[in-house]
Amino acid sequence: MLEKMIEERTAEIAVIGLGYIGLPTAIMFANAGFRVIGYEIREKVVEKINSGKAHIIEPEIDELLRKAIESGNLKATSNPEEIREKDVYIICVQTPLKEDKTPNLSYLESAVETVAKAMKKGSLIIIESTVPPLTTVKMAELIEAITGLKPGEDFYMVHAPERVMPGRIFKELIYNSRIFGGITPESAELAEKLYRSFVKGQTFKTNSTVSEVVKLMENTFRDVNIALANEFAFLAHQYGINVFEAIELANTHPRVKIHVPGIGVGGHCLPKDPHLLVWPAKEDFGLIKLAREINDSMPLFTKDLLFEALRTINLPPEEAVVVILGLAYKGNSDDTRNSPAFAFMDAINEEVKEVRTYDPFVKGTHESIEDAVKGADAIVIATDHTAFKSLDWEELGKLMRNRILIDGRHIVEDPPKGFIFKGLGRGEY
Numbered sequence: 224m225l226e227k228m229i230e231e232r233t234a235e236i237a238v239i240g241l242g243y244i245g246l247p248t249a250i251m252f253a254n255a256g257f258r259v260i261g262y263e264i265r266e267k268v269v270e271k272i273n274s275g276k277a278h279i280i281e282p283e284i285d286e287l288l289r290k291a292i293e294s295g296n297l298k299a300t301s302n303p304e305e306i307r308e309k310d311v312y313i314i315c316v317q318t319p320l321k322e323d324k325t326p327n328l329s330y331l332e333s334a335v336e337t338v339a340k341a342m343k344k345g346s347l348i349i350i351e352s353t354v355p356p357l358t359t360v361k362m363a364e365l366i367e368a369i370t371g372l373k374p375g376e377d378f379y380m381v382h383a384p385e386r387v388m389p390g391r392i393f394k395e396l397i398y399n400s401r402i403f404g405g406i407t408p409e410s411a412e413l414a415e416k417l418y419r420s421f422v423k424g425q426t427f428k429t430n431s432t433v434s435e436v437v438k439l440m441e442n443t444f445r446d447v448n449i450a451l452a453n454e455f456a457f458l459a460h461q462y463g464i465n466v467f468e469a470i471e472l473a474n475t476h477p478r479v480k481i482h483v484p485g486i487g488v489g490g491h492c493l494p495k496d497p498h499l500l501v502w503p504a505k506e507d508f509g510l511i512k513l514a515r516e517i518n519d520s521m522p523l524f525t526k527d528l529l530f531e532a533l534r535t536i537n538l539p540p541e542e543a544v545v546v547i548l549g550l551a552y553k554g555n556s557d558d559t560r561n562s563p564a565f566a567f568m569d570a571i572n573e574e575v576k577e578v579r580t581y582d583p584f585v586k587g588t589h590e591s592i593e594d595a596v597k598g599a600d601a602i603v604i605a606t607d608h609t610a611f612k613s614l615d616w617e618e619l620g621k622l623m624r625n626r627i628l629i630d631g632r633h634i635v636e637d638p639p640k641g642f643i644f645k646g647l648g649r650g651e652y
């Protein structure tokens with residue numbers, strides 16, 4: 224029955240949580256021909272979406288959202304009554320860490336409870352959120368406790384992790400390969416059929432725990448490799464070389480792909496997912512934990528470069544006006560979650576005279592870069608926004624009191640004349 228409704232695209236879908244993942248996912252299903260209702264607790268977000276405007280910055284999202292709303296296939300709501308008795312529920316709520324680096328699954332549990340109270344016998348429930356291993360099975364048991372429905376018999380349940388990269392979400396939603404981890408093979412089968420309504424990438428089926436671990440392995444792999452690149456940057460300072468030149472040459476090896484060193488690893492995934500991966504395990508894992516520590520130390524390493532430069536011009540830190548260029552966790556994004564720029568700001572705030580910020584994507588920073596650097600002593604690049612690559616440093620330097628430039632994101636290739644330049648990984652300066 225559900226299989227036929229998926230094939231005919233008459234199955235009704237509720238997406239729970241309309242953030243960076245939920246909103247694009249809801250749009251894709253709506254534009255694939257399904258009737259989709261998005262359930263979101265932030266009422267302002269609901270209003271904005273229903274007016275055809277996205278609350279997140281992402282290429283193509285505005286026209287695709289408008290198309291979904293105008294077709295009548297997508298509506299947002301904060302009223303749980305409106306998501307009753309749907310055929311499919313897709314949960315895309317956040318799964319952050321608590322202060323002590325253990326998972327905060329309260330948003331997920333609340334979303335699952337909402338679904339349990341709304342669903343019907345035969346519903347397919349899909350968790351897209353990134354969760355610790357064994358969570359999907361636990362959420363199925365939670366639904367059984369609330370509804371009395373039997374997992375795998377009276378309802379289907381799948382973990383279908385997202386792999387999209389902000390900035391290219393809509394392309395990757397279509398062309399990325401996808402994994403469907405079912406609590407039963409039928410569950411995975413149904414989810415795969417549903418997503419093939421827009422997914423052109425390869426699709427794979429497995430069980431929910433393998434799927435949860437695969438997603439976390441992907442991001443842990445990336446975090447550990449970034450930590451290795453950051454250690455290579457430390458070595459470059461020991462040996463007086465340019466680590467980026469060395470990495471480029473090493474990557475000419477057919478089986479070497481060294482990542483990019485930087486001021487730190489931000490976003491709400493890489494800093495979190497390695498902790499989710501090992502949390503339910505009974506023992507400690509050295510490499511994964513050490514990699515997190517190395518990446519979290521990069522803002523402090525950048526602070527050392529700044530203070531070294533201040534010493535070069537005999538400027539006491541307490542007299543220094545420092546401009547942080549970029550607050551977003553990655554280039555051309557407005558997302559500041561866990562951004563290393565804030566860790567860097569916290570590390571210098573108490574010790575310098577004034578910290579100013581400029582980020583064209585982030586509200587609340589200086590109106591213009593000229594306004595931010597006027598009379599300042601140092602500029603620290605903390606985000607690799609494309610716009611920063613074409614700045615005229617010599618022009619900006621004329622507005623500054625002293626001219627220190629610290630590059631935490633390999634934006635500057637050749638240090639501008641008249642500046643004291645230090646770049647993370649640029650051991651030759």
Ligand SMILES: NC(=O)C1=CN([C@@H]2O[C@H](COP(=O)(O)OP(=O)(O)OC[C@H]3O[C@@H](n4cnc5c(N)ncnc54)[C@H](O)[C@@H]3O)[C@@H](O)[C@H]2O)C=CC1
Pocket residue numbers: 239240241242243244245262263264265268315316317318330331333334337351352353354385386387388389491492
């Ligand atoms: N943002 C990304 O690029 C990717 C995120 N993910 C994973 O997807 C999940 C969601 O991430 P984002 O979309 O970035 O988070 P987000 O914070 O942007 O979106 C979550 C949304 O869910 C809403 N929400 C929270 N609890 C709710 C509830 N009980 N009922 C209804 N709405 C609720 C929030 O108000 C928010 O709008 C996380 O587990 C993340 O790790 C995975 C791959 C990529």
Ligand SMILES: CC(=O)N[C@@H]1[C@@H](OP(=O)(O)OP(=O)(O)OC[C@H]2O[C@@H](n3ccc(=O)[nH]c3=O)[C@H](O)[C@@H]2O)O[C@H](C(=O)O)[C@@H](O)[C@@H]1O
Pocket residue numbers: 353385386387388389441442445449482483484485486487488489490491492493552553554
């Ligand atoms: C394995 C993988 O590539 N995971 C992706 C990752 O995307 P995310 O949005 O976290 O961006 P990212 O490019 O990993 O950057 C995260 C952070 O790491 C930094 N970063 C990234 C790559 C690098 O070589 N060096 C480095 O310092 C970035 O500046 C940023 O602060 O995490 C996403 C997620 O799970 O949210 C996931 O969907 C994406 O596919």
